[in-house]
Amino acid sequence: MxxxxxxxxxxxxxxxxxxxxxxxxxxxxxxxxxxxxxxxxxxxxxxxxxxxxxxxxxxxxxxxxxxxxxxxxxxxxxxxxxxxxxxxxxxxxxxxxxxxxxxxxxxxxxxxxxxxxxxxxxxxxxxxxxxxxxxxxxxxxxxxxxxxxxxxxxxxxxxxxxxxxxxxxxxxxxxxxxxxxxxxxxxxxxxxxxxxxxxxxxxxxxxxxxxxxNQMTRQIDRLVLHPVSGPVLLAVILFLMFQAVFAWATPFADAIEGAIGWAQGIVMTSLPAGPVRGFLTEGLLGGVGAVIVFLPQIVILFAFILVLEQSGYMTRAAFLMDRLMAGVGLSGRAFIPLLSSFACAIPGIMATRSIADPKDRLTTILIAPLMTCSARLPVYAVIIAAFIPDRTVGGLANMQGLVLFGLYAFGVVGALAAAWVLRLTVTKGAGGGFLMEMPKYQLPAIRDLAIGIWQRAWAFLRRAGTIILVSTMVLWVFASYPKAPDGVSQVDYSIAGRIGAGLEVVFAPIGFNKEISIALVPGMAAREVAVAALGTVYAIDADDEELLEVELADRLRGAWPLPTALAFLAWFVFAPQCISTFAVTRRETNGWRWPIFMFSYLFVMAYLGAGATYWISKWALGG
Ligand SMILES: Nc1nc2c(ncn2[C@@H]2O[C@H](COP(=O)(O)OP(=O)(O)OP(=O)(O)O)[C@@H](O)[C@H]2O)c(=O)[nH]1
Ligand SMILES: [Mg+2]
Incomplete structure (x- = not known):
């Protein structure tokens, strides 16, 4: 039986x-x-x-x-x-x-x-x-x-x-x-x-x-949902969250960086020069290592999100945002899927299943990739570390944290703008109202939190060990062969370099150099791979000593003008997401039409966004 x-x-x-x-x-x-x-x-x-x-x-x-x-x-x-x-x-x-x-x-x-x-x-x-x-x-x-x-x-x-x-x-x-x-x-x-x-x-x-x-719940809500104190509290929470992502992570990130440098040193002294040593130092440690450094930041971001989710605050945030969302034709229901997309667009797109109206749901799916997924955090963080001074502004705010907050905000504004346009054109229709029960407040259970954080950290490390590792490996091979004659840049001479030179034609107008053009391609597999790819590409062209002494952020600072760095950030705010996002969009919308549409509109937005950033900042800096 x-x-x-x-x-x-x-x-x-x-x-x-x-x-x-x-x-x-x-x-x-x-x-x-x-x-x-x-x-x-x-x-x-x-x-x-x-x-x-x-x-x-x-x-x-x-x-x-x-x-x-x-x-x-x-x-x-x-x-x-x-x-x-x-x-x-x-x-x-x-x-x-x-x-x-x-x-x-x-x-x-x-x-x-x-x-x-x-x-x-x-x-x-x-x-x-x-x-x-x-x-x-x-x-x-x-x-x-x-x-x-x-x-x-x-x-x-x-x-x-x-x-x-x-x-x-x-x-x-x-x-x-x-x-x-x-x-x-x-x-x-x-x-x-x-x-x-x-x-x-x-x-x-x-x-x-x-x-x-829910007497207690009602009392708390009087403050949390208040038209004035509510939004102020929400802003304070988000501000603290992004400050913490930089401030608290630094000692841990430094420790991981130290360990990677130490491992690179060991490999260099114990292995003869050759492909094995090259791959270990440039691909594995230089590439994948450059991504793993961001584990502490990912953990901190998720700890905040999990506490907000477990406590019951998230639905209140949804309620506070409802006005704004209704203004662009989204229902309040869209908030939670969009919020999940800060972790990753895939669960976010799945979560749209709780949205009743099909057009409402489609709009939410289409804009979900504009929410900054955690895979973009390493990309933002490495550029911020390289180009934004670690300074305190106004006495209490760290500038790097502010810029990170700004990048997330740009994504949200872009999403709202996109929703507004979509609602007037391709997904025309009436918006839904806010129909969501408010859960009771609860103190998050430590055990649940610990499990949640562990799951996220493990998922990140697993990505590093699988998709990021494999993409980096492929890129390393493409960037290391054929071997360049003396005096010629290895990357320029390699297959990847030649592909990059071809792509550069497309991307040079928005300020991207060859190395960036190369990194964008494997970045489609997973966002973090762009960082790993930059790590690898710059490591290949560095000599041994440089590889050991100079961190990726410093190398980038030496190699890129500021407008290029800013354009690169803008690109990642809007750029078409990873392949898995398109796959899940295809599944949830039953066809290729919407994923292709999604890719196209995001590409255009990213190109224009990065281009505008490049030219405006170049002009502002007097270049
Ligand atoms: N205090 C308390 N909290 C609980 C209990 N059971 C569940 N929770 C909490 O209630 C919330 C909802 O729990 P879930 O298990 O996700 O509820 P669900 O019914 O699966 O929800 P949906 O999947 O959205 O339909 C979580 O924050 C849980 O930690 C309980 O017996 N006591
Ligand atoms: Mg459930």
Whole structure:
């Protein structure tokens, strides 16, 4: 017999994924805002008798009538709309105990599907904190379902949930359920929306007493959402974040840099000159090493983002930005996907599945790459370190941090401008309103934070060890051969140099030299590769001593005029993203049309942006 399938279903942000992770040992993304999970995820649940079940985590939904692509997934899984997938044999309905009154309706709807079901009354700790008293035994009687109080993040109530799920599976004649006509049950389940609503209200009135939903949350929000103090607070938080990225990272980055230099020294003294030594010092340590130096900055940036996500602040930021976003025809819903794009555009584009309106969603997908993904941080950081003085301005702000903040801001402004134009042309249509429940505030759990940071750091290092390493290796070969005769620059003479010379024709008008033109190509594989590529290209043309003594930033400072450096930064603010972004755009929009459009418009924006930066700064500097 195949293992039975159990699905976790419930309203957004009720704690389904937290429960899923606790029950299966998975580490799927959990965050304190609705719409985190947008696809079906499966794991294995071990039942008390040692047998196994497949546990499925689903996107949050409000009902079986989907309002957005992610809610559609939930409905389709429940009714078995996917040919290759079995209808779940049992449902664990996850309910946020502090929002029982509004979430019970969905539970009643699910119950009408006629599948064996267990209710996990989650977030009981918060219900207690807010002074609710919930008579869950009475609730079980009213629903005629087992109700288990749980605290997913403290692993409370897990055994009871598993036991109840097993009982539900055992009691049911599974084969009979499997053959039941799920779509017909669905029609019936949705049919009685009004009745469910009334019944939900009646039940909640009977079993919930006391409690002031979210009193603390309301008090904090008075400050955080205030028309004046709200935006000020948001600006302060963002300012601190970018300052910290430079200020706190420096000692760690210096240590990593030191270690790389030390390793280069060892390789040089212990290996004879030749391709192996060349690759190790110029490609691996000079190239990939130049990227790894930015690990501390990535970690700091993510620590900030994770704390903001977990605390519940992110949705408030979305709310504060809503006016601005509505002004360019975006819905407030677009905020979270755009915010995720600061990590990487790929999860950002996936997160647009929680946007109901198709044109709204398409616009958000198209502008997501303009949000500065973390892969661009190394690019910005190396140029800033080389060209922007490490000075304090106005007594408290570090200039490098300010410039970094400015670059992120440019990306956002570019995105808003692009959205505005798109909304008037290609994705014309009415914008949606702001429909998003505000999550309760919570202190982030240290363990979750640590896991989140570790996952990001590890993902970065893995990229360095795979895609960045391979691209750098290829580039090193192309830039090292054929061998140049004495007195001729190796890079100029190499294959990469000749390709670069060809590209330079295109890029010279915006101030780019041959080395930059070479670096842009592998930079398409992953942004950081541009840094690795510059590291490698300049290392190949440096002699041994120079390689050991001079850091990449200093080498760039010697080689580039300031307008070129600024144009290079501007290019990366707008430039078409990596190949993976186009691949995911193709998947989410079902075709090549939109990814090609995306590439083209970003290319034009980057070219014009970099060109304008180059010529204006050249003129301003009197060149
Ligand atoms: N205090 C407390 N917090 C919880 C509990 N369960 C989940 N959380 C928190 O609630 C937030 C939402 O949890 P998720 O597991 O992402 O919720 P979800 O139902 O999967 O949300 P979507 O995927 O957006 O539908 C996170 O910040 C969790 O840390 C709980 O029992 N008690
Ligand atoms: Mg989830």
């Amino acid at each position: 195949t293992a039975p399938v159990v699905a976790l279903v419930g309203n957004p942000n009720a704690g389904k994924t937290s429960l899923f992770n606790a029950l299966t040992g998975a580490r799927q993304k959990v965050a304190n805002y609705p719409g985190v999970t947008v696809e079906r995820k499966a794991g294995t649940l071990t039942l008390p008798d040692g047998s196994r079940a497949e546990l499925i985590d689903l996107p949050g939904a409000h009902s079986l009538e989907p309002r957005s692509p992610d809610e559609e997934v939930t409905r389709d899984v429940l009714v078995g709309a996917y040919a290759h997938e079995r209808v779940p044999d049992a449902i664990i309905a996850v309910v946020d105990a502090t929002n029982l009154a509004s979430q019970l309706r969905f539970v009643l709807e699910l119950k009408a599907l006629g599948r064996p079901m267990v209710v996990a009354l989650n977030m009981m700790d918060l219900a207690e904190r807010d002074g609710f008293f919930i008579d869950y035994e009475a609730l079980a009687r009213e629903l005629a379902l087992p109700v288990i109080p749980t605290v997913a993040v403290r692993r409370r109530g897990l055994e009871a949930v598993i036991a109840a799920a097993r009982d539900a599976l055992n009691a049911a004649e599974i084969s009979a359920i499997r053959s039941a006509d799920a779509p017909a049950m669905l029609v019936e389940a949705i049919g009685d929306m009004r009745g469910h609503q009334r019944q939900a209200r009646d039940i909640a009135a009977k079993v919930v007493s006391g409690g002031d939903a």
